[in-house]
Amino acid sequence: MTNHAILDQTVHQDLRVRVDAGADLGDGVMATLTVPSEFRNIQGHFPILFRREAGQDQFFAVALLGFESGENLFLDGARWDAGYRPLSLAIQPFLVGRPAGGDGPAQVHVDLAHPRIASGDEGVRLFDTAGLATPYLEEIAGKLGDLDLGYRQSAAFFDALAAHELLEPFTLEVTLDDGSVNSLVGFHIINEPKLRALDAAAVGKLHEDGHLMPIFMALASLSQIRPLVDRKNRRRRHG
Structure with missing residues (x-):
């Protein structure tokens, strides 16, 4: 259940937001949205995978945080155990809204039903006493x-990947130290052999359009899968 409202300095003068980490505060997710312009920051901490909703053609990117629904291996109680926090989590409970017609400047909206909305003197104020x-x-x-800008620019990135058929299905079976198996299905990754096979003109155009760097960042991020498995094993050992 949500309750979105345009943030207003008068109406929300005393509103406070909790900024600590916690599964009950919206951080208990296996994966979270990311955008190509963020890949440089994401790739040093989380694997970047691609997926699309059932029945949809358009892909989107996610930072992988765990291997099971609701599992975030970077959550340690109320502590965020990573050097970076993906934007899609960091901005909660806020979101970008626009007028009903879709035109006009972006507006800051707040979900007043979000668990990060604080009560009493908890949390951080949004406005000072002067408003x-x-x-x-x-x-x-x-x-x-x-x-918002990264999301709106991402369509061109995914169109370029589709034009060169650079996404391939990705399935991962992880056997943990205790013998249990976790499977990842329904995701895609960059097809590195196809990327290497592109001619100079195609690579040049990808670079010119700003798509080559995020492609490389997505590929580099796959090295974070092994550390994520290690986190899973430690979580299993220590509970």
């Missing part, structure tokens, strides 16, 4: 803008 945005809200607005 001005706090440094926290200014930081959130910047992250919202980055994520």
Whole structure:
């Protein structure tokens, strides 16, 4: 259940938001949305995989955080155990909205039903006593803008991948130290042999359009699968 509203300095003068980590605060997810412009920051911590919803043609990218539904191996109680927090998690409970017609400037919306909405004196204020945005809200607005721009630019990236048939299905079976098996299905990755086979003109166009770097970042991120498995094994051993 959601309750979205345009953020208003008068109506929401005293609104506070919890900024700690926690499964009950929306962080208990196996994967979270990311965008090509964020891949450089993501790839040093999380595997980047691609998927599409059933019946849909358009792909989107996710940062993989675990191997089972609701599992985030970077959550250690109320501590975020990674050097980077994906934008799609960092901006909660805020989102970008636009006027009903779809035109006009972006607006900051807040989900008033989100578990990060604080009660009493908990959390961080959004506005100071003069009604001005706090440094926290200014930081959130910047992250919202980055994520929104990255999302709107991502269609061209995925069109380029489709044009060169650079995505291939990816299935992973992970055998853990205790003998249990975790399977990842329904994801795609960059097809490296096809990428290597592209001629100079195609590679040049990908570079010119700004798509080559995120492709390389996505490929590099796959080296994070092994550390993610190690996290899973440690979680199993220590509970």
